[in-house]
Amino acid sequence: MASAETGAAVEVETRIAASPEIVFEFLTDPDKMIQWMGRAADLDPRPGGRFRCDINGRDVASGEYVELDPPRRAVFTWGWEAADSLTAPGSSTVEVVLEADGDGTRLRLAHRDLPSAEVAEKHRLGWQHYADRLATAAAGGDPGADPWATPEGAGGED
Amino acid sequence: MADERESLDRVARALAEPRRREILSLVRDEEMSAGEIASRFDVSRPAVSQHLGVLREAGLLGERREGARRIYRARPEGLAGLRDFLDRFWTERLERLRLAAELEQQRRKTRGKRRDGRGGRGGDPHRRKP
Numbered sequence: 001m002a003s004a005e006t007g008a009a010v011e012v013e014t015r016i017a018a019s020p021e022i023v024f025e026f027l028t029d030p031d032k033m034i035q036w037m038g039r040a041a042d043l044d045p046r047p048g049g050r051f052r053c054d055i056n057g058r059d060v061a062s063g064e065y066v067e068l069d070p071p072r073r074a075v076f077t078w079g080w081e082a083a084d085s086l087t088a089p090g091s092s093t094v095e096v097v098l099e100a101d102g103d104g105t106r107l108r109l110a111h112r113d114l115p116s117a118e119v120a121e122k123h124r125l126g127w128q129h130y131a132d133r134l135a136t137a138a139a140g141g142d143p144g145a146d147p148w149a150t151p152e153g154a155g156g157e158d
Numbered sequence: 159m160a161d162e163r164e165s166l167d168r169v170a171r172a173l174a175e176p177r178r179r180e181i182l183s184l185v186r187d188e189e190m191s192a193g194e195i196a197s198r199f200d201v202s203r204p205a206v207s208q209h210l211g212v213l214r215e216a217g218l219l220g221e222r223r224e225g226a227r228r229i230y231r232a233r234p235e236g237l238a239g240l241r242d243f244l245d246r247f248w249t250e251r252l253e254r255l256r257l258a259a260e261l262e263q264q265r266r267k268t269r270g271k272r273r274d275g276r277g278g279r280g281g282d283p284h285r286r287k288p
Contacts, residue, residue, distance in 0.1 A: 012248040016256045018263035026259055036254035107255075109248055 009112040020098040020105045024071035027096055051076040062089035073097050078111070169236060172216035177201070178209050182218060182232045189231045191224075 016023055026032045028045035038053040038061075045065055052062040063077030074096045079089035092113045099106045172178055181195060196206040210230060213219035217236035222229050 010244045010248060012245065012252055014252045014256055016259050018259040022262050022266070023255070023259045025262075026255055032258070032262070035258040037251050105259075107252065109252060111244055111248060 009110050011108065011110045013106070013108045015101060015104055015106050017104045019103070020071035020100055023098055023105045023107060024074065027074045028068070028070075045074075051078075052081075063092075063094075064090060066093070071098055168216040169218065172212050172218055175209070175212075178213055181206075181209055181213060185219070185230050186232045189229045191227045191229050193227070195230065 026036060028043060030041035030043050033041040033043065033053065038055045039057055040054040042050060042052040043065075044050040045068055047065060047067060049065045050062075051064050052060065054060050060081040061078055062081045063079055065074070065076045067073065067075040076094055077090035077092065078094050079091040081089050092111060095110045095112065097108045097110075099108075177199065180199075184190060184195060184198060192203075192207060192210060195210070196203045199206060210219060210221075214221055214230075218233055219236075220231045220233045
């Protein structure tokens with residue numbers, strides 16, 4: 001597992017001892033998705049289709065699928081749902097690329113279009129925007145088995 | 159990791175107070191002395207000093223001295239913790255995805271062996287579904 005940052009993006013990479021076909025199912029099948037992310041998922045895996053994942057019973061990530069090329073590539077938009085959120089669902093983009101690697105899969109995930117400090121500076125509500133996001137970030141502060149599985153101890157929402 | 163979390167918590171707490179966000183907006187494009195900042199608010203000078211201290215400790219505010227005066231300016235790079243947070247979020251998610259997908263692969267291999275006595279390498283895994 002390795003991770004790196006380039007520009008306004010976060011990139012993470014890993015190798016999985018399973019075929020790209022199987023891995024791809026975990027990006028589009030709700031029952032499989034909740035095995036690795038969230039408590040409930042509402043997915044409509046086609047371009048323009050819904051992507052909605054209840055991360056911990058309170059924080060809901062939502063956007064829509066932009067591109068699906070099984071078993072090679074999946075792109076979906078991403079943001080946090082909340083009545084007072086200034087970080088609109090679908091405001092950033094997640095791209096997952098799968099590549100056969102022997103009898104396994106090399107997976108690369110890039111989370112792009114993240115708000116940059118420069119954008120926030122120019123935005124009238126920029127600081128509020130970051131306050132929202134960071135309050136959500138603080139929710140990851142519990143070093144337990146899966147800090148994202150429960151909303152307890154979380155700060156404000158994004 | 160614990161340090162990162164503490165740092166992120168500090169930033170979140172610093173930004174949670176509306177007046178501190180106003181202070182950051184004030185010194186976003188230009189430097190200001192503590193006195194100038196205080197004059198913009200209807201609160202006591204010590205209260206403003208305390209806000210400045212919280213922002214500075216969170217890494218969101220830069221401070222330099224000019225004689226007896228302290229001059230402040232926003233430090234947007236103090237928000238780098240946001241990206242660190244997302245990096246960690248996805249790294250943890252992918253570790254779980256790896257475990258879940260590998261378990262699924264094992265399950266299908268085993269099922270394939272039981273059904274036709276062959277190993278589970280190659281072929282379309284969908285076809286092995288009962």
